[in-house]
Amino acid sequence: MSAGQINVPIVFRGPNGAAMGVAAQHSQCFAAWYSHVPGLKVVSPYDIEDCRGLLKSAIRDPDPVVVLENEVLYGVPFPVNPAIMDKDFLIPIGKAKVMKPGKHVTVVGHSRAVETCLLGAAELAKKGIEAEVINLRSLRPLDTETIFNSVKKTHHLVTVEQGWPQSGIGSEICARVMEDETFFQLDAPVWRVCGVDVPMPYAVTLESAAIPKAVDVVTAVTKVLGKK
Numbered sequence: 001m002s003a004g005q006i007n008v009p010i011v012f013r014g015p016n017g018a019a020m021g022v023a024a025q026h027s028q029c030f031a032a033w034y035s036h037v038p039g040l041k042v043v044s045p046y047d048i049e050d051c052r053g054l055l056k057s058a059i060r061d062p063d064p065v066v067v068l069e070n071e072v073l074y075g076v077p078f079p080v081n082p083a084i085m086d087k088d089f090l091i092p093i094g095k096a097k098v099m100k101p102g103k104h105v106t107v108v109g110h111s112r113a114v115e116t117c118l119l120g121a122a123e124l125a126k127k128g129i130e131a132e133v134i135n136l137r138s139l140r141p142l143d144t145e146t147i148f149n150s151v152k153k154t155h156h157l158v159t160v161e162q163g164w165p166q167s168g169i170g171s172e173i174c175a176r177v178m179e180d181e182t183f184f185q186l187d188a189p190v191w192r193v194c195g196v197d198v199p200m201p202y203a204v205t206l207e208s209a210a211i212p213k214a215v216d217v218v219t220a221v222t223k224v225l226g227k228k
Helices: 023-027 031-035 048-060 071-075 112-125 144-154 169-179 181-185 204-210 214-224
Strands: 011-015 041-043 065-069 097-100 105-109 131-135 138-140 157-160 191-193
Touching (some): 031 041, 041 048, 048 065, 065 071, 131 144, 144 157, 144 169
Parallel strands (some): 011 065
């Protein structure tokens, strides 16, 4: 409308994803919806470091930023690095973080799905499989460089998200890999682990069944690696 001449420094912060029995009105994941919009920056923090660093960067950004937080993570204790308490501590928007190094498969997630990735990686380690876990942190812009570099090392990729499979964050990552020379580094098709393709149920038991678990990550990685 202004041909880029006017900035709109505003932050939209709110809950996103499954939140323990509050049904489709409050528990669905709309990360892909927001990240589809040109001009919006979208971040999806996992731990306390992400929340502090990304929110501060969002507030300082001259343009609109959407901050998507999972309510379940509000009650999860995380270790605190004293460095994040520095008043100048920031996490750049558009930069992912390797949470766990590995050499056999790259597992990518955001928000609470990072926890699912880490739990799955711990189970895979018992089988001798070293999974590299990437916390996206930012959904738009998407840090494809970190993903590509990891895939070129592991030659396998699994994406994990609470959102639905169609037109999801995992789908976008798959497309980016396919369109890049990184595609030729893959030894197997990319596998997506997503929420079940239904409106989020109200019952806690059904809600739990509708979102990915660590066992789903293990199953996906096992298939991608061609193991039983």
